[in-house]
Amino acid sequence: MSIPFLRLPAAPSSSSSRSSTPTPPEPAAVGRLRKGAQLSSAYIELSDPFAPVRPFQEFEETDSPSAVQDYVAALVRRDPHDVEEVIQIPLGRDDDGEEYPLVDEGVWVYEQLRRLTIDQHPWIASLLPLCPPLSCPTMTTSPLWAFVCAAHADPQPDPPCSAIDYIIHTSEGAQALLTSARYFPSRLGVDERGRRLLNAVARRLYRSFAHAYYHHHDLFVALESETSLVRRFGALNRRFALVEEEMLVIPELEELGLDKEGEDGEREEDDDSGGIRAVERTERNSGEPTTP
Known part of the structure; x- marks a missing residue:
């Protein structure tokens, strides 16, 4: 005796399968990918x-x-x-x-930084083979600026995070923070604490670009020529004042391959090498999340 509900459905005939052609999907109305879309x-x-x-x-x-x-x-x-x-x-x-x-300023900055974090992924992937812990054991930008990783509570690990670990922790922490319903519960507005967190995210993302500029300059030039990511960050910072002026150690990029000698070198001599460490510890003790 056959059991109907165990029968497999009949396969379509070869003639019908040849005559039917799939209809290509229409362009996504709001940029959402659809299954099978080219x-x-x-x-x-x-x-x-x-x-x-x-x-x-x-x-x-x-x-x-x-x-x-x-x-x-x-x-x-x-x-x-x-x-x-x-x-x-x-x-x-x-x-x-x-x-x-048409958009609240805080929400606009929030979405811009979310996009910057995503678009920075190819930079990080390109840095991986050129920035191993042996060649870049600590996170530095210009010679007098060193950073500790905010992903770790004091005391810092010994040895401290290498440059590439710092950059990866920063990217992961930024993504976790920017997608947190606790700190950013609404996409219609960003409160004062949220704005402070956005400034902290921008400051830490910038350090990754600065490390590439000073220590992997050829790669920096190649990536920037393809993405204009640092120029975008600079334009965003000029418009919304996300990072303090004294922390901007990358020269204005009027043309790619700009020599890193000159005006920025004078600014480095005036910098306090302990300033960033003090800023990091202040952020940890302020009650804000200790993401990188």
């Missing part, structure tokens, strides 16, 4: 390389909680080298024709 059809902004990114209002119309995230991602995909456009808060106009920001 790169050429995954994002609307890539279908025409000369077309501008869709207005932010179209991202808002999807009622997605990640509208700002999707908009920033679209700007980066469109042209990562147009850093001023990437970091510009989208504007709207009221009935009187006056411009006003």
